[in-house]
Amino acid sequence: MNKKLIKIEKKWFEQWFDSPYYHLLYKNRDEVEAEKFIKNLIAFLQPPSGSIMLDVACGKGRHSIYLNKLGYNVDGFDLAENSIIVAKKQEAKNLKFYVNDIRKPLKINHYNYAFNLFTSFGYFEDETDNLLAIYAISESLKTDGILVLDFMNVTKVVNNLQEKETKIINDNTFLIKRSFFNNFIIKDIDINDKGITH
Numbered sequence: 001m002n003k004k005l006i007k008i009e010k011k012w013f014e015q016w017f018d019s020p021y022y023h024l025l026y027k028n029r030d031e032v033e034a035e036k037f038i039k040n041l042i043a044f045l046q047p048p049s050g051s052i053m054l055d056v057a058c059g060k061g062r063h064s065i066y067l068n069k070l071g072y073n074v075d076g077f078d079l080a081e082n083s084i085i086v087a088k089k090q091e092a093k094n095l096k097f098y099v100n101d102i103r104k105p106l107k108i109n110h111y112n113y114a115f116n117l118f119t120s121f122g123y124f125e126d127e128t129d130n131l132l133a134i135y136a137i138s139e140s141l142k143t144d145g146i147l148v149l150d151f152m153n154v155t156k157v158v159n160n161l162q163e164k165e166t167k168i169i170n171d172n173t174f175l176i177k178r179s180f181f182n183n184f185i186i187k188d189i190d191i192n193d194k195g196i197t198h
Contacts, residue, residue: 021172021191021198034062037117041148042070051112054140057120061087061097067115068095077106103132105139114141117150125184157185 047053051072055064058076060083068074077100078084087097100106102121114137124130137147158180165176173192178185191198 021174021189021193027169031062031066035066038063038066038070041115042067045113045146045148047072047113052110054106054111054114054137056114056116056137057102057118058087058097059083059118059120061090061095063115063117064095064097065090068092075106075111103129103136105136108139109142111141112145114145114147115150116148119150119152121149121151152185154185161185 049071053064053067053072053074055061055067055074055076058064058078059080061076064074064076064087073094075096075098076087077098078087079099079101081099084097084099091097098106102116116137121133122130124133141147161178161180163178165178167174167176171194175190175192177188177190179188180186
């Protein structure tokens with residue numbers, strides 16, 4: 001039997017968020033920033049002790065880890081396998097991390113709170129995928145569960161859009177180009193790593 005191998009091209013977000021360049025470019029987004037954000041959010045929400053929380057698209061788990069330090073039972077998931085490998089090193093009794101697609105519920109009717117932070121929503125070109133993501137998060141929440149969706153102020157971002165920016169980090173040059181097209185904020189990033197452009 002002759003089997004043909006079919007190479008399935010990964011979507012840009014499946015590659016970018018799992019790349020070392022992503023983590024290098026956003027290395028300033030650290031635990032201190034996450035803790036400050038979570039402290040303010042928890043002060044506002046005042047979740048009861050024993051609340052079960054879901055960190056959707058958690059990256060390396062910086063928000064999940066702090067929520068757990070505050071005493072909450074937390075699951076975090078992300079599509080980026082390399083980020084989850086790092087996050088799993090911080091797992092504890094009430095802190096678990098998983099590789100999962102945002103369009104699929106991790107657990108059904110399980111969480112009191114779901115957090116989607118650091119503008120990690122709205123990357124799909126097809127609106128159906130965005131709706132699937134919202135539906136999956138909704139399915140994960142208990143009937144009276146609460147979703148906190150951290151999303152940019154689109155009007156402010158568009159009105160103050162910095163079209164070009166160059167950042168040099170550890171001998172890598174990031175040329176960042178931003179535009180607004182077809183209701184999407186497009187960010188193209190060219191990376192020059194020791195003379196090789198990615």
